[in-house]
Amino acid sequence: MAQLTHYSKPYLSLIETGKRRPLPEVVAAYEQALGLPIGGDAMRRAHEWLVSDSPTAVQRRSGRRVGESLADALDARVVELRHLDDVVGSAALLPAVRQELEEAQSLVRNGSYVEPIGRRLLTATGELAQLAGWVASDAGRYADAQRLYLGGVSAAEEAGNDSLAAQLFSSLSYQIANVADPRDALLLARTAVTGARRATPVVRTLLLERVAWASAKTKDRDGTLRALDAVDDTYEQRSTGIEEPEWVYWLNRAEIDVMAGRCMIQLGAPDKAEPLLSGAVATYPEGHSREVALYLSWLAESYARTGALDAATATLERARGYAARMPSTRTDDRFDAVEKLLPPR
Structure with missing residues (x-):
């Protein structure tokens, strides 16, 4: 070589x-x-994060005042870790994200920097906390995820970033809607929308999606439909002249259709869900195995609830093939739910 x-x-x-x-x-x-x-190679890249020093660790050893270059390096690291979540399983990624979060928190506590740099460091810390919470939740570690989300809110508030604070509350709302009382989730999701006073259109779209999902989980049909209409209207307000935060890079029309389809299933209208879900899955990157598996599970449920049991069974098996590449507690839970709708094998 x-x-x-x-x-x-x-x-x-x-x-x-x-x-x-x-x-x-x-x-x-x-x-x-x-x-x-x-x-x-996503696993190779994830391994590199685990064995290499983070920018903040290097900074602490050098003892230099924190400046633009370190803030830039930390921002880039957050982005790369966030995109790794598309292709790396939670068990492999969570240690890397938590290590980076701890380094950033230590830098905020002990570093020397001017106020604008401090705001950037706090924002990066809040974004890392959101990512860590999301990955922990995907691994089924819900109490850890809640602590991470709420810790991130403190950093976002100190940075004066109400959109990021809203995203953290909204992420927690999504978890609560799935594993606890959806009425609490709905209150939290609505609070996030109200508190995001300076939210850009795509950020507001994401926050409204969480309202729609919590509404659907509470079986509030009118509230769900109003929220979904607001999602569509707000998404259409996006513009190339409006700079969106990087953490909404993944939200597009296909994702909006998936959420609408899931809400239709929750509201007892699986026939309306099938075209939304099948169209979205057809456009989704195959390398994002966990999301493809999750969305196929919802498509399988739409088939099962409309009586197309052969299609449901075949779609669920296809979903299992994707899930094998990228294990997730979320996919396991989804498969269990759909399996109960199908005849015993």
Whole structure:
């Protein structure tokens, strides 16, 4: 490999044993030599997060005043971890996110910085807390997730970021709607919408989706339909001239249709859910195995509740194939729920 890439053997040895993190150009050289796209290997990337020092750890050792460069590095790290959640299972990702969160919290407590940098650090901490809570919830660690969400709210409030605070409350609302009293979830979701005074259109769309879901879980048909109408209207207000926070990168028309379909099932209208769900699943990236599995489970439920049991069974088996690539407590719970609607195998 040293001959093929023109890097020294000792240097490559450090990389291959995990003692040095590879630079992008080294990864590119390996890809060219092997003829394989190793840069997109999600598990390898997740492992790198676990074994490498974070920017904040390096900063603490150096003792320098926190400046723009570290804030930029932390922001980039948050983004990459967030996108890893699309392709890496919760068990592998949660330690990496929690480590990064702890480093960021320590930096906020002990670092030296001017006020604008402090706001950026607090915002990154809040975003990491939201991500950690989301991943913990996906792993079935609901009490941990609630603590993480609420801790993130404190950071977001101190940063003066009401949209992020609303996102944290809204994420907690989504968990409560699924595993606890949906009436509490609805109150929390509505509070998030009201408190997000400066929310951009896509952020407000996400917050309204959580209201729709909590309303559906409480069987409030009129409230659900009003919320879904508000979701559509608000999403249409998005504009290239309005800068959205990176954490809503995933919200698009297909995701909105999935949520609408799920709400229809909760309201007892599975026939209206099927076209929404099947159309959305057809456009979803196959590499996002957990989400595909989840959305297929809802499609299977729509088939089961309309009496198309063969289609439901086949769709559920397809969902299980995706879930095997990326285990999740959420998918396990969904499969159990759909299985109860099908004839015994």
